[in-house]
Amino acid sequence: MVKIILLVLLSEAITVIGQILFKKSASNVGIYNLKIGGDRIRFLSKILTLPSLWLGALAMVIGLVVWLLAIAQGDLSLVFPIGSLQYILVLFLAHKFLGEKVDRMKLVGTLLVMAGIVLMSVS
Amino acid sequence: MKRNHLTLKIFCLIVLNDLIDTLAQVLMKKGLVQTGIDSVNLGNIVQFAVKNASSPFLWLGIFVFALNFFVWIVILYKVDLSIAMPVGSFCYIFVPLCAMLFLHESISLIRWIGIICIILGIHFVAQSKKPAEAELQANG
Numbered sequence: 502m503v504k505i506i507l508l509v510l511l512s513e514a515i516t517v518i519g520q521i522l523f524k525k526s527a528s529n530v531g532i533y534n535l536k537i538g539g540d541r542i543r544f545l546s547k548i549l550t551l552p553s554l555w556l557g558a559l560a561m562v563i564g565l566v567v568w569l570l571a572i573a574q575g576d577l578s579l580v581f582p583i584g585s586l587q588y589i590l591v592l593f594l595a596h597k598f599l600g601e602k603v604d605r606m607k608l609v610g611t612l613l614v615m616a617g618i619v620l621m622s623v624s
Numbered sequence: 625m626k627r628n629h630l631t632l633k634i635f636c637l638i639v640l641n642d643l644i645d646t647l648a649q650v651l652m653k654k655g656l657v658q659t660g661i662d663s664v665n666l667g668n669i670v671q672f673a674v675k676n677a678s679s680p681f682l683w684l685g686i687f688v689f690a691l692n693f694f695v696w697i698v699i700l701y702k703v704d705l706s707i708a709m710p711v712g713s714f715c716y717i718f719v720p721l722c723a724m725l726f727l728h729e730s731i732s733l734i735r736w737i738g739i740i741c742i743i744l745g746i747h748f749v750a751q752s753k754k755p756a757e758a759e760l761q762a763n764g
Contacts, residue, residue, distance in 0.1 A: 610748030
């Protein structure tokens with residue numbers, strides 16, 4: 502049980518780091534007007550050259566493998582509620598590393614989403 | 625100034641991302657089931673991998689996943705990660721609602737409460753202070 506909880510937490514942490522790296526890549530790619538077809542291609546070809554994007558993709562793959570290990574052994578009604586902790590982790594890390602603003606609305610909304618996921622998975 | 629709050633268009637993109645993600649999962653699951661192998665162990669893991677690799681469903685699933693990655697990157701380009709993630713939890717309510725509508729499964733009271741919590745949560749996150757408003761308040 503403790504092993505499964507740790508696996509889920511590890512998977513969440515790695516996945517969230519992957520998301521942070523994705524967001525960092527998207528922020529560093531420059532300014533494009535995605536309404537224009539040519540700009541869309543330039544946007545995609547530029548972002549695919551960023552190391553942070555590939556590091557993020559690697560993190561996502563590792564996170565997925567750890568997640569599969571967890572759900573292969575654990576009860577989903579345990580794995581999903583613990584997994585919902587990633588939402589609060591994202592809020593915290595996005596504030597710390599991406600400088601995103603966290604106001605009361607965002608915090609309350611995120612906690613409600615987490616509560617909803619817990620209710621959906623225990624019943 | 626670059627906008628980084630949720631608009632209807634981005635909300636729709638996030639929902640689309642969830643839908644494509646679900647489709648990819650279903651395709652890959654179909655591929656996995658078609659191998660006809662119930663349990664994977666060290667003895668048959670190679671056979672399992674080979675059977676999977678020759679399944680068109682698996683490759684279609686991976687292709688759809690890759691496609692979805694580009695949708696997600698465009699979402700992140702437009703909106704804060706701390707907004708995109710909670711709003712992305714939309715798939716948690718999409719699947720049971722579809723199961724109710726199309727498969728006539730019933731939804732328990734607790735799950736209804738969960739669905740309402742998620743919808744309210746997404747609503748609150750979407751209402752979180754827009755940058756322009758925050759600036760106005762700081763100046764005023």
